[in-house]
Amino acid sequence: MTIGVCYFPEHWPREQWESDATNMAEAGIEYVRLAEFSWAVLEPERGHFEFDWLDEAIEVLGAQGLKVVLCTPTATPPKWLVDERPEILQADIDGTPRHFGSRRFYCFNSPAYREETDRIVSRLAERYGDNPHVVGWQTDNEFGCHRTVRCYCEDCSAAFSDWLAEKYDTIETLNERWGTTFWSQRYPSFEAVDPPQPTPADHHPSLLLDYYRFANDSVVDYNRLHANLLREVNDEWFVAHNFMGDFETLDAHAVADDLDLVTWDSYPTGFVQDRREDDPTLDELRAGDPDQVSMNHDLYRGTNDAPFWVMEQQPGDVNWPPTCPQPGDGAMRLWAHHATAHGADAVLYFRWRRCRGGQEQYHAGLRKHDGSADRGYHDASQAAAELDGLDVAHVDAPVALLHDYHDWWAISSQPHAPDFDYWEHLRTYYRALRARGVQVDIVHPETSLEDYALVVAPTLHLMSEERADHLSDYVSDGGHLLLGARTGYKDSYNRLPDARQPGALSNLVGATVDQHESFPASVDLSLMYDGDAYDYRTWSEWLNPDEADVVAEHTTAGVTEAKPAIIRNEARRGTVTYVGVWPEAELANTIVGDALQTAGVTSTDVLPDGLRVAERDGHVWVTNFTSDAVTLDVPQGTPCHVGESKTERNDTVDVDPFGVAVVECRVDDVAVE
Amino acid sequence: MTIGVCYFPEHWPREQWESDATNMAEAGIEYVRLAEFSWAVLEPERGHFEFDWLDEAIEVLGAQGLKVVLCTPTATPPKWLVDERPEILQADIDGTPRHFGSRRFYCFNSPAYREETDRIVSRLAERYGDNPHVVGWQTDNEFGCHRTVRCYCEDCSAAFSDWLAEKYDTIETLNERWGTTFWSQRYPSFEAVDPPQPTPADHHPSLLLDYYRFANDSVVDYNRLHANLLREVNDEWFVAHNFMGDFETLDAHAVADDLDLVTWDSYPTGFVQDRREDDPTLDELRAGDPDQVSMNHDLYRGTNDAPFWVMEQQPGDVNWPPTCPQPGDGAMRLWAHHATAHGADAVLYFRWRRCRGGQEQYHAGLRKHDGSADRGYHDASQAAAELDGLDVAHVDAPVALLHDYHDWWAISSQPHAPDFDYWEHLRTYYRALRARGVQVDIVHPETSLEDYALVVAPTLHLMSEERADHLSDYVSDGGHLLLGARTGYKDSYNRLPDARQPGALSNLVGATVDQHESFPASVDLSLMYDGDAYDYRTWSEWLNPDEADVVAEHTTAGVTEAKPAIIRNEARRGTVTYVGVWPEAELANTIVGDALQTAGVTSTDVLPDGLRVAERDGHVWVTNFTSDAVTLDVPQGTPCHVGESKTERNDTVDVDPFGVAVVECRVDDVAVE
Amino acid sequence: MTIGVCYFPEHWPREQWESDATNMAEAGIEYVRLAEFSWAVLEPERGHFEFDWLDEAIEVLGAQGLKVVLCTPTATPPKWLVDERPEILQADIDGTPRHFGSRRFYCFNSPAYREETDRIVSRLAERYGDNPHVVGWQTDNEFGCHRTVRCYCEDCSAAFSDWLAEKYDTIETLNERWGTTFWSQRYPSFEAVDPPQPTPADHHPSLLLDYYRFANDSVVDYNRLHANLLREVNDEWFVAHNFMGDFETLDAHAVADDLDLVTWDSYPTGFVQDRREDDPTLDELRAGDPDQVSMNHDLYRGTNDAPFWVMEQQPGDVNWPPTCPQPGDGAMRLWAHHATAHGADAVLYFRWRRCRGGQEQYHAGLRKHDGSADRGYHDASQAAAELDGLDVAHVDAPVALLHDYHDWWAISSQPHAPDFDYWEHLRTYYRALRARGVQVDIVHPETSLEDYALVVAPTLHLMSEERADHLSDYVSDGGHLLLGARTGYKDSYNRLPDARQPGALSNLVGATVDQHESFPASVDLSLMYDGDAYDYRTWSEWLNPDEADVVAEHTTAGVTEAKPAIIRNEARRGTVTYVGVWPEAELANTIVGDALQTAGVTSTDVLPDGLRVAERDGHVWVTNFTSDAVTLDVPQGTPCHVGESKTERNDTVDVDPFGVAVVECRVDDVAVE
Numbered sequence A, B, C: 001m002t003i004g005v006c007y008f009p010e011h012w013p014r015e016q017w018e019s020d021a022t023n024m025a026e027a028g029i030e031y032v033r034l035a036e037f038s039w040a041v042l043e044p045e046r047g048h049f050e051f052d053w054l055d056e057a058i059e060v061l062g063a064q065g066l067k068v069v070l071c072t073p074t075a076t077p078p079k080w081l082v083d084e085r086p087e088i089l090q091a092d093i094d095g096t097p098r099h100f101g102s103r104r105f106y107c108f109n110s111p112a113y114r115e116e117t118d119r120i121v122s123r124l125a126e127r128y129g130d131n132p133h134v135v136g137w138q139t140d141n142e143f144g145c146h147r148t149v150r151c152y153c154e155d156c157s158a159a160f161s162d163w164l165a166e167k168y169d170t171i172e173t174l175n176e177r178w179g180t181t182f183w184s185q186r187y188p189s190f191e192a193v194d195p196p197q198p199t200p201a202d203h204h205p206s207l208l209l210d211y212y213r214f215a216n217d218s219v220v221d222y223n224r225l226h227a228n229l230l231r232e233v234n235d236e237w238f239v240a241h242n243f244m245g246d247f248e249t250l251d252a253h254a255v256a257d258d259l260d261l262v263t264w265d266s267y268p269t270g271f272v273q274d275r276r277e278d279d280p281t282l283d284e285l286r287a288g289d290p291d292q293v294s295m296n297h298d299l300y301r302g303t304n305d306a307p308f309w310v311m312e313q314q315p316g317d318v319n320w321p322p323t324c325p326q327p328g329d330g331a332m333r334l335w336a337h338h339a340t341a342h343g344a345d346a347v348l349y350f351r352w353r354r355c356r357g358g359q360e361q362y363h364a365g366l367r368k369h370d371g372s373a374d375r376g377y378h379d380a381s382q383a384a385a386e387l388d389g390l391d392v393a394h395v396d397a398p399v400a401l402l403h404d405y406h407d408w409w410a411i412s413s414q415p416h417a418p419d420f421d422y423w424e425h426l427r428t429y430y431r432a433l434r435a436r437g438v439q440v441d442i443v444h445p446e447t448s449l450e451d452y453a454l455v456v457a458p459t460l461h462l463m464s465e466e467r468a469d470h471l472s473d474y475v476s477d478g479g480h481l482l483l484g485a486r487t488g489y490k491d492s493y494n495r496l497p498d499a500r501q502p503g504a505l506s507n508l509v510g511a512t513v514d515q516h517e518s519f520p521a522s523v524d525l526s527l528m529y530d531g532d533a534y535d536y537r538t539w540s541e542w543l544n545p546d547e548a549d550v551v552a553e554h555t556t557a558g559v560t561e562a563k564p565a566i567i568r569n570e571a572r573r574g575t576v577t578y579v580g581v582w583p584e585a586e587l588a589n590t591i592v593g594d595a596l597q598t599a600g601v602t603s604t605d606v607l608p609d610g611l612r613v614a615e616r617d618g619h620v621w622v623t624n625f626t627s628d629a630v631t632l633d634v635p636q637g638t639p640c641h642v643g644e645s646k647t648e649r650n651d652t653v654d655v656d657p658f659g660v661a662v663v664e665c666r667v668d669d670v671a672v673e
């Protein structure tokens, strides 16, 4: 378990590099990421390459024993290239070009840009093909950031037609699968199908879903181009990409197929402000929301079922969220431990030193812009020291949470309620699992499920016979399946199935959906479950049980009242529970608690918000994202690897505000005093 | 009084058509609307027509005794046509084209599209010219939906210049009427006048108003093209169009001149969410706001002073409002009765069966997508049975509410307060009339007024001498006229009149407007009327009575205080009341109550919100849009045609939640217990 | 001290002009502004000039002894010109042209438009070169109104490249000063630098700042073109421009260098609604916020350190704010006095008569549109009579508030908190000074400071060594300097300085900024100053005192607590106070009160909101912007020039709601009873 940093030597005078490298080594840093966004310095004019500075920087770092991760610098093509080949620019949905001036303004489908990419990546790879300090590569940077997965340029229009031809073979098939008789939308040819640019009313949902798939595949292809070029030169390098948090438009499962190492960029105090429904508390502004962060850890860990890296870890205050409070004391250390608990093998802070020029001047580094140590440097050093001895195996999670990006895109194309957000809905179930200290693999629905005691599928919206069979097999083999609302609503072309919802899953569920409703937040929505009253939100279904038992009935006023809301089917060796609402937290805790018990999964009582425990290889990390100190009871004699303070005999462990403890026990051995 | 349905046989396998027709007949359905949006199936490639399926569908329906209404399918030109003649596309205000992919993306002024329209409509009309089952036609669908009345393309620019030349004859006249000396806006020629595209500040209000008139006239012309083509083939067909609810940009009075039958599309639970100022209650989310709905009934009934149809009646939950709760039990039946009470002769539910593909998958039908009966099917069947025997004459309303779309457009071009919405302001007066059970004709100001006991004109904003004379004649003949704020503020070119407001009406009113003010919602606005305090909102005028009496004074704090707010002029055989504020509901109830009394109009006491009564041809419909049951007192022995339950001797009638009663008596015979 | 009016004779029949002139003279009006927006009437077609009407209008006014100010009519080029030379149109940031139809749609950098400007201005100037009634000129109208300083057209792109070449000489210098290594933004040439059009993420802050400077300089140049042409013809004319209130994008300091007379347009009841953070009270809707208005008086007075004019004074209700209540009785008179107290020598009401046509029909004049006197006419007449005898010298302010537009632009390009508004932050300090009756010069930081007892610099964001030396000299000479948050954060290229903040000022301040934070409004932010608790908002700094004393510590919860928040350095002959927060009003009052005391500045106690006093040349104006009457204590025998009522011996003065008193004494002689 180790620590690293992202470094931009090209921003600083040559004479500073040695002391930077020394300071890194002293902090216990192992990995240094280099050369991101460096195309204009590597090739200041066409064909004129300047690699010496990078050679030298690697050498200076390598001399301190640091390992180098290089980046393909394609996120920022130089101005001379854009002026020579302006056709590489993306276009907004209304046709406005996305101009030079920031980053990610190139189109993934531009033949010109693929040519240029090939040129710069090959050249760089060859230069460092046998450099002993270079251990791997990051492709590009944060594919899709700033809403750039989906482009509406002419290259994309042509590529989309080809993609459709490949998928459907004949235009008649497309017309039939999509259902284009509606509103006279029949297409005479694949060439006639355009990207969904502005039109008076909504676009056809089947077109939208396929356009989102196509745009995603364009990025997958473009990433594969990098990976192939790098592997051709040196197949011992790892090829990685740095994904983003709570990110909708790019299918990490698909991109990961071409990667050796999945990484992501974690900025907890920004995420609570710009990609979560609830307003953040002051504690969250200081340290983030542990469940929001770890949901991404667990997602990226789940893509390739392997340890992941945090390629960029927030180092202090940052520039891009609405507001930027200082993180709590120790928060930067806390985040490194939290990532490790969820399966990270390395955490690299972004960046080494605050940059004097450009868009990120308000983004801290481990060092201030005058070169002195900033708050993050001390935290990073402490984390490095604490993690150094702690080599733990891959996380072994008892529960799978099923997630398919295509379901996300389908729901987004027809949310049918202003606040039905697919990811927030998943997070409701995820939180309930994490509140009880359960490790969760967030995986694709077609993953092998046999090792999971419990499978939670909040919204498998697009349902095929194959997928239904896969789930059915799991339950038949004794598995326990918890399904949420809007499951099985559509076929894989984003059309309604022939039969009632949940379509191909109806047999397994033993019930169908009689009606669905959505509501504004002002309406009180409630149900009765096991004799107790609970609230739900946004979405209601009236279930029509066939073989299943009704376990909750609506108490929402009016026609909804007394309709079945949750059913359970125990007809096979396992169980299936179908939840026909979006539960509020308390209801989610109860449903998930019952499911864990049925499935025999070890867990804690419901922990307070912000305090989380996670087990990895016999070690339990206790991470405190609040400003209140906490004392934990643990079995007497529990070995305590990391802990702010502890009694002599280790039967309690004190955890400071924004602090961490690592103890050797099971997760259910830990209790809050 | 009858029931119908909209049906799309082309979406379903041929083998389903017979059972569909049987199920329709069993439900008591009389009319079936067909072929809307069907161009691409009727003409899959240029000149290659496929009418067989439609012939057959009509035959299958006709065999069950069903009558067919056909549609000209021009709302959705096929993709091959758009690709051949892309010049037919509309342009947004900033020039962005409105692309293929949904509907209504064609320009009404495109010569190319008029040519194509002529071609398909003629062909269709000829095909069914002597079909015994086809009784009439709907032109296109919902002209102007999705903000498409106003286009900013080059064809429109040229057509606008021609329209202006026709209207003003010389450019000097235009410059003088508009007042283009202001800000150097003088035009050297008609060609030089452009559509109002983006400019740094506001556009000239006279240009805006004429552009809105021109755009409206373009639709009127385009509709006339359809009507003429159809009538040429068979002049026994009725020609109808389906208008929308609370719709600003298209003048239904003008379009209706070319129609035999006016119809509109009624979606009560959507309207309360997306086209009304107040947030809906749960009851309104379940059944809508009866006044909002009936205001449209009364508007469309008033266009041609004839019974109208609801061409599309909400069949259950729908796809397009922000949220979509299930309608209350019986609501679909309630809406059919409510429409009938207000003058509908037929109510067609949209649509027969929920569609599996395309944009409206979340829109219910009378049947579910798996073919089984949905909630609306039972309601529709009940309504059909109840209405079957009930043949009543045209509504005879004692009160006229004057409305001119041009006033709406003028106010919208200069609202002078963020929440001064012309239609909401009209609705304030309309509600007060309906709260007392009074039937109201919403008519154009130049309609003959002699048969009305009371005329209410909330905002006759643009005032000509002719219009003033018309109103003056009405009052001179003993009529009672209630005028609201912002009346007579402008001449018909959207300029201030020479004299003070209300301009040409000042003599009749016996007062002028000294000052006007608008206020944010945070300021308390009040006045004293007849010794009692009342609130008003948004708008205040200080009146300067000449011959008129002051009947209310402002009590709003500051300089407004003690200024005359409402005046009454009794100088002629009738009376004129001018209300210089936008009254809140209680004040509106009082003013309108006094006006009804003065005019001798029969009415009830103020009814609770959501409970409404309406008389048609000696029958009183009691419609309950709330979830509370109600008991009504009626004269002993009142015949009760429809009623959930009643005592033996019929001196009370019980009305269920979302229920209906139809009793034979006068409206003032009915009282809530 | 005098009164004037803006008049548009071309909007009215010739026969009305004489009575208009007579009515003006009777009101005591001295100046009349003419010919704004009149290009299309002066030159109805190319080369065909019609000056007769203007000759005659000037003659009619001159005959009544009125003095005429003419305008260059370039804010509204005629349609024939736009159609001939469409390249003069501005372009929006996304390339959408700004079309004809309102005003200000021309590009300042268009060579074509500069040619046309030269033509019309020369012609006009020559025509009136020796007209005895014409005393001066206004150039164009409200440069930059409707967001038009910044244009993104091709002419601007070329001109920007030239401007950069002029500034940086070599592209290497630009790359180095901006720091374009970041995100590969190195430019190969000046031609390659484009205006900041849409790009996926933020633009480079150094590019943005220079683009804002360039756009500003384009206006400065364009104004100079007018000034030079006018002065060539008659160098006794004054050349003026009418600026706007609270206006960000145009540097009035720079434009004023080419003007003889600075004027601005004051609309108090609009400003409180559309350019201030807080919602207005009813009193503010009736009369405005005196500090918001006078901050502009003091800004424009400070540009050339000379008396200014209000070129357009609100005459009653206006058309453009969200809502438009009637001003309080006397408010139009109050505003004239208030302006005079702050250094105005003339106040011209806009406009003479409400216009019947065009965009401003809802904008009052001194006369109604039917020609009768409106409320403002009586107020203006009274103000004229009262000011007539009152000839007072230039304002002599003891305190300077430093303001540099470039700091405003830099903060706006990276606010780092949604509610960090540079101008609101300045206003916090300005209010605290005005609440104590202190006159304030708002001046450029490089102004000579030696005559000021106290200098307040809320945010000198961009700091150079020269500017730091200038401030250091002031303090070394015994001056007292009060600095606010975010001072010295950047160098003049919008990059971080080498050292910590406040960069070049650190020595003078005796402290550095250790960290900064921003917060949402939901977090309680507080500190302890001199034993008392106070609130602050939005922004927090942790100060690191070197030689300075800590005078306030944060009490904000969490890691912020106990960090130094305000420091004071008394190391030289003067003092420096650095405030590391954005203070709420109470804290600002305390800090500013202490600073005034230290600097020995005469002041009142903190006055109630809305009641303000201001001294000019031995006269104290008491202006009451509230609806409550006030009684003031003054020294016995104080001469009272204007006062609604007073006791015999003048030891108290009564001030009506929205009233004024002018007494001859010192500001600290006045106290509220």
Ligand SMILES: [Zn+2]
Residues within 6 Å of the ligand: A089, A090, A091, A107, A108, A109, A110, A151, A152, A153, A154, A155, A156, A157
């Ligand atoms: Zn593209």
Ligand SMILES: [Zn+2]
Residues within 6 Å of the ligand: B089, B090, B091, B107, B108, B109, B110, B151, B152, B153, B154, B155, B156, B157
């Ligand atoms: Zn058009």
Ligand SMILES: [Zn+2]
Residues within 6 Å of the ligand: C089, C090, C091, C107, C108, C109, C110, C151, C152, C153, C154, C155, C156, C157
């Ligand atoms: Zn330009």
